Amino acid sequence: MPCWAQNCVENDLGWALGVVFRRYQRAVGAVLCDVPSGLRGYQLLASAGGQAPRRQLALAHELGIDRTVMTYLLDDMEQAGLVERQPDPADRRARLVAVTPAGHALMGKVQAGLAEAENDVLGSLSADERHSFRQAVQRLALDASASNHAADACSEATESLAD
Amino acid sequence: MPCWAQNCVENDLGWALGVVFRRYQRAVGAVLCDVPSGLRGYQLLASAGGQAPRRQLALAHELGIDRTVMTYLLDDMEQAGLVERQPDPADRRARLVAVTPAGHALMGKVQAGLAEAENDVLGSLSADERHSFRQAVQRLALDASASNHAADACSEATESLAD
DNA sequence: TATTGTTATACTCTATAACTATA
DNA sequence: TATAGTTATAGAGTATAACAATA
Numbered sequence: 001m002p003c004w005a006q007n008c009v010e011n012d013l014g015w016a017l018g019v020v021f022r023r024y025q026r027a028v029g030a031v032l033c034d035v036p037s038g039l040r041g042y043q044l045l046a047s048a049g050g051q052a053p054r055r056q057l058a059l060a061h062e063l064g065i066d067r068t069v070m071t072y073l074l075d076d077m078e079q080a081g082l083v084e085r086q087p088d089p090a091d092r093r094a095r096l097v098a099v100t101p102a103g104h105a106l107m108g109k110v111q112a113g114l115a116e117a118e119n120d121v122l123g124s125l126s127a128d129e130r131h132s133f134r135q136a137v138q139r140l141a142l143d144a145s146a147s148n149h150a151a152d153a154c155s156e157a158t159e160s161l162a163d
Numbered sequence: 164m165p166c167w168a169q170n171c172v173e174n175d176l177g178w179a180l181g182v183v184f185r186r187y188q189r190a191v192g193a194v195l196c197d198v199p200s201g202l203r204g205y206q207l208l209a210s211a212g213g214q215a216p217r218r219q220l221a222l223a224h225e226l227g228i229d230r231t232v233m234t235y236l237l238d239d240m241e242q243a244g245l246v247e248r249q250p251d252p253a254d255r256r257a258r259l260v261a262v263t264p265a266g267h268a269l270m271g272k273v274q275a276g277l278a279e280a281e282n283d284v285l286g287s288l289s290a291d292e293r294h295s296f297r298q299a300v301q302r303l304a305l306d307a308s309a310s311n312h313a314a315d316a317c318s319e320a321t322e323s324l325a326d
Numbered sequence: 327t328a329t330t331g332t333t334a335t336a337c338t339c340t341a342t343a344a345c346t347a348t349a
Numbered sequence: 350t351a352t353a354g355t356t357a358t359a360g361a362g363t364a365t366a367a368c369a370a371t372a
Contacts, residue, residue: 012206015209136295137180
């Protein structure tokens, strides 16, 4: 019985996602050497570089990291002069993260390299397929990012497995 | 200037891949409670459960983990009675990994739950889109898995960023 | 000499809990 | 009382190097 009729890894969505994700990380790794924390640092810039500055916690949720990790990440990024912590006029507990001119400059600098790396990862797809794929992942991500139920595994589903 | 014309995270392939991948991990987490090391343990079963038993190193490459990690993983899986290390008749240094009947049984047991979790992750796509997406990720993964150049970042690309 | 697998160590990343200051 | 952010600690995960056995 051949593989495509079996439960082999090649047919596993999680395996494929993991392989592609690791491939992507490797591809952009070289491009993001100047950015503290690499990919994560760049994603922070991209996440905080929008129109309105946002709070640390909101950025942490978007990037899928803990708020404590965000503190360390911001420490590094701020020390590198790429972002700035500003007080939130609406809530004196919160801090708004603003991307500095140097941060924006760095983003522009790596843009071409990132595009190249992405094309490299999507290399085996046609132009149409790339478009569809990007659109699909993007939609799934926006959907997943919205519904953050944070079900912490191993609880209600245990009984359904216990025969 | 709106987001879809900017460098914001939502347009970033890496961000989307990461979000979807984490979403998947969360979704299958509850289903794979009985499997040691969770998703990784299941992928080992799927990877080793093919026709011919394979070597540890080959499995490690396919799963994207180090050979030392594979040792620990196999220790746990073997202790749980899910796999067995067998001597390789062709090379007395190598070990072949065989899935035990208990391992196969466990795979069958979690299959329905995994399918449900996958459908949950792909929830916002139509049937056609799901098919295309799965096919695309699978192709990319097979491609990436084949070309394992292991470029260890931060070397030749540094100068291209240095203005 | 190179490779498979193991072991031990160290390092990175992440999660947990406690704390301050605000709300 | 609850929340935003920080800090310190512990834990999981991962990588590194050294080793034994074999090719």
